[in-house]
Amino acid sequence: MPAFIREMRGAYAFVERNVNLIKRYWGWEVVWLVYSLVNSLAVTYIGAGMERISGQALDTEYLITYLLVGTLIWQYLSVIFYAISEMIAWERWEGTIEYTFMAPVSRPTHLIGTTLFAIGYGVVRTLVILAIVAGFFRLDLGGANLIGAVLMLLAGSVSFVGLGILAAVLPLLYPERGAQMTNAVAAILLLISGVYYPIETLPGWLQVIAAGSPATYVIRGMRACLLRGEATATLLPTIFLLIGIGLAIIVVGLIIFRYVEAYAKRAGRLKRSG
Amino acid sequence: MCTHALEIEGVHKVFARKDRSASKRPFRRRKRERVVALRDVSLRIERGEVFGVLGPNGSGKSTLIRLVSTLLLPDEGRIRVFGHDVAEDPFAVKRMINRVSVDAAFFKKFSPIENLLYAARLYGLPAGEAKERMRTIMTRLGLKESTFGQPMEHMSRGMQQKVAVARGFLTSPILLLLDEPTTGLDPHSKRDVQAFVDEIRASHDATVLLTTHDMAEADRLCDRIAIIDDGGIVALDTPEGLKRRIPSENGHEPTLEDVFIALTGRGFEDAESETEEVD
Numbered sequence A: 001m002p003a004f005i006r007e008m009r010g011a012y013a014f015v016e017r018n019v020n021l022i023k024r025y026w027g028w029e030v031v032w033l034v035y036s037l038v039n040s041l042a043v044t045y046i047g048a049g050m051e052r053i054s055g056q057a058l059d060t061e062y063l064i065t066y067l068l069v070g071t072l073i074w075q076y077l078s079v080i081f082y083a084i085s086e087m088i089a090w091e092r093w094e095g096t097i098e099y100t101f102m103a104p105v106s107r108p109t110h111l112i113g114t115t116l117f118a119i120g121y122g123v124v125r126t127l128v129i130l131a132i133v134a135g136f137f138r139l140d141l142g143g144a145n146l147i148g149a150v151l152m153l154l155a156g157s158v159s160f161v162g163l164g165i166l167a168a169v170l171p172l173l174y175p176e177r178g179a180q181m182t183n184a185v186a187a188i189l190l191l192i193s194g195v196y197y198p199i200e201t202l203p204g205w206l207q208v209i210a211a212g213s214p215a216t217y218v219i220r221g222m223r224a225c226l227l228r229g230e231a232t233a234t235l236l237p238t239i240f241l242l243i244g245i246g247l248a249i250i251v252v253g254l255i256i257f258r259y260v261e262a263y264a265k266r267a268g269r270l271k272r273s274g
Numbered sequence B: 001m002c003t004h005a006l007e008i009e010g011v012h013k014v015f016a017r018k019d020r021s022a023s024k025r026p027f028r029r030r031k032r033e034r035v036v037a038l039r040d041v042s043l044r045i046e047r048g049e050v051f052g053v054l055g056p057n058g059s060g061k062s063t064l065i066r067l068v069s070t071l072l073l074p075d076e077g078r079i080r081v082f083g084h085d086v087a088e089d090p091f092a093v094k095r096m097i098n099r100v101s102v103d104a105a106f107f108k109k110f111s112p113i114e115n116l117l118y119a120a121r122l123y124g125l126p127a128g129e130a131k132e133r134m135r136t137i138m139t140r141l142g143l144k145e146s147t148f149g150q151p152m153e154h155m156s157r158g159m160q161q162k163v164a165v166a167r168g169f170l171t172s173p174i175l176l177l178l179d180e181p182t183t184g185l186d187p188h189s190k191r192d193v194q195a196f197v198d199e200i201r202a203s204h205d206a207t208v209l210l211t212t213h214d215m216a217e218a219d220r221l222c223d224r225i226a227i228i229d230d231g232g233i234v235a236l237d238t239p240e241g242l243k244r245r246i247p248s249e250n251g252h253e254p255t256l257e258d259v260f261i262a263l264t265g266r267g268f269e270d271a272e273s274e275t276e277e278v279d
Helices: A003-024 A026-054 A060-085 A087-094 A097-102 A107-133 A146-173 A178-192 A204-210 A214-227 A232-267 B061-068 B090-096 B112-122 B127-140 B157-170 B187-203 B215-221 B239-244 B256-264 B268-274
Strands: B004-018 B032-046 B050-054 B076-081 B097-100 B175-179 B207-212 B224-229 B232-237
Touching (some): A003 A026, A003 A107, A026 A107, A060 A087, A060 A107, A060 A146, A060 A178, A060 A214, A087 A107, A087 A146, A087 A178, A146 A178, A146 A214, B004 B061, B004 B207, B032 B061, B032 B207, B050 B215, B061 B175, B061 B207, B076 B090, B090 B097, B127 B157, B157 B175, B187 B207, B187 B215, B224 B256, B239 B256
Parallel strands (some): B050 B224, B097 B175, B175 B207
Antiparallel strands (some): B004 B032, B004 B076
16 A cells, blocks of 8 residues: 555544544533633623723724634634644543554654644634624624735644644653643743734733744734735735744654654653553 | 564663652652563564463563553663564554553544544555454454444443454454453453454464463463563463473362462462552
């Protein structure tokens, strides 16, 4: 059998398995969807209520769209991040880590399968939330550059795949605390990346760190496309920067993952129950 | 052509473990103690052989299986599967082996079909062929068709273990690693699994490495047996050869348990209580 077909079957195994996990844990899926939806609504209502809170006349519609773009893009990026970073943690929870690591599937194939699922799942989930949220607020995206927004989102996805790979190393290194550590990484990214406010609002030292977060550029670029309708040509430097950063993080992530996997095999850390 | 299915030469494996006796103080790193899991283990298994590793819990059996299945790397020594080194060429090894472990590790919410299909895709099998093969194997193992689509969590331990055995055979491995496959099974399920191993041995060109602490199982299934204690091999021979090593008493044929006591100076249960779990 050609190696390519074998590897593609291997990658599809992870897509199909994750879809089956969603079907089997559908109750949890509904809970998380409701949580994300309510979270998006709550954040967006802060914008809707800002005029009343401050007692001053504001461009409420702009504020609503500003916050909505931030919350939806964060939902999408964090789904990608968690789906990839938890690929080891899931195997530990289910007790299948040894079986998966014993199978003749390369780690890049494992990651390709997980990434394909993560992007598909993230897109569907974000569209569902957007469709429901759109019923609560009047959104005017008439002047938006939607093609530029899609390109920006895809470029941002590459970076978050890389960050997910880096974070996936943690449950391999720390069987008991690794999964919680990935939550801390996501929380820090949320704080520093300008999801709900411009990064200039942050203290100077945090702004320096924010400049290193790919999410900062994705969210800034998405707002430029959707709020100001900026032309794709002016966004290209940011898009190429994001792809470059993303590819670099993926390569570094794969190298680190390889070393950590070898360490886990030497230290006996691939056992099923931490 | 390589005639040995498995060659293990001078393998040594030590784990570092947190010292549980030391008091746990905040911000203070707990000391680590070294636990020797395997010490200078060497053996060769011929192609088509059913080779048993017999020993109490914690003797190093599962560590040995994990090393062969590329889940651990040896500290010293070499392991080759049909001539391929597990550390240097793990992918070649992975394509030739499969493993059934004592604790059936599955996605418990998935059905047997979903779990086995996942395994088949990981090994590059086409879905149609895999589905046909998994139904044949599961039926042969005594699983009812009505259970094929049920979540595994609703199945008994015995049924789950049979699905694990089906998964192990699904990919037609030429070296099958059976790590206490019948531990905890009821006598009927145990017989089903043992009969299937016999059948596979007769009909396929498969080599089997079986670890067990069931003396009768080792006696019945294995061509040769290595007795392992405290990480080291204390004897290696055919079942009959091992029994011949000690004299019969009061006209009774010695059992493998008698052999173990004679070689280690203690009973199987004593050895289990003395040896800490390392594998």
